[in-house]
Amino acid sequence: MPSSKPSCPSRPASPRLPSWLKVKPPMGQAFAGTASVVAGQELHTVCRQARCPNMAECFGKGVATFLILGGVCSRACGFCNITPGSPSPVDPGEPDRVALAANKLGLRYAVITSVTRDDLPDGGAAHFAATIRAVRRELSAAAAGPEAASGAGPGVGVEVLIPDFQGSAEALAVVLDANPSVLNHNLETVPELYSTVRPQAVYARSLELLARAKASGRARVKSGLMLGLGETREQLARVLSDLAGIGCDMVTVGQYLRPSRRNLPVVRYVPPEEFDEVAELGRTLGIPVMYCGPLVRSSHDASSLLAEGRLP
Known part of the structure; x- marks a missing residue:
């Protein structure tokens, strides 16, 4: 198990950041309030840990994506x-x-992800299930009073973005048994790039996890991709075709942004109009909802998409 990311002195620098990817820095009372709630409960967020470019926007709206199972992957x-x-x-x-943090933030739709925990026998599936149930109980009680504390309150949803659990169908079933509203697992990139982008993952294994989740009929199924790592349009089309083939309900597609010098460089910044073309391609192939744009991320606007009926 690696203890640190390898240094990459030979990797080329990323091209200059274009204007459409520049975002406002974190600021304001609402941002500080969200950060305070998260810190007060001693929690991690993928917003901060992964240096998400939408952090200022989301924290400013009182929204955070919780990162469970610790802060080390x-x-x-x-x-x-x-x-x-x-x-x-x-x-x-x-x-x-x-x-408790979700309730303090006034959330009615919580998004939860995790680090990958290959050190655990179930990959953390039982912890995911416990978190889904705890959040549903808390938010349902807040939404409809103590009588709804069983977890069936109106307007309450929980979306999970899970790791691959090393292909374990049993671990996936544990999560699905907790009844998440949406089950997300990101393919991240095309299979031809897995050796550098996701060297400890297997494309076919991730696709099979999504197929099993869809076949279960227990949750809407979602996946996400990054562009700008060197993929070709033909490779991307094959991935979207694979996702359509297993009945994926929704795909998010965004621009890869290099979070630090030790990470892979950006090969190309994809202009906004190409994201529109990718969205149309996915819909043509049969994916009901394509949410694509340079700053789109897996959990970005997740509750809005559900509330607006943009998820089937």
């Missing part, structure tokens, strides 16, 4: 800013703290 993907190494023991109190 057992894998070392070339695109990711999360610290790789040997993770800490699972914190049994974390699900309840995520639920």
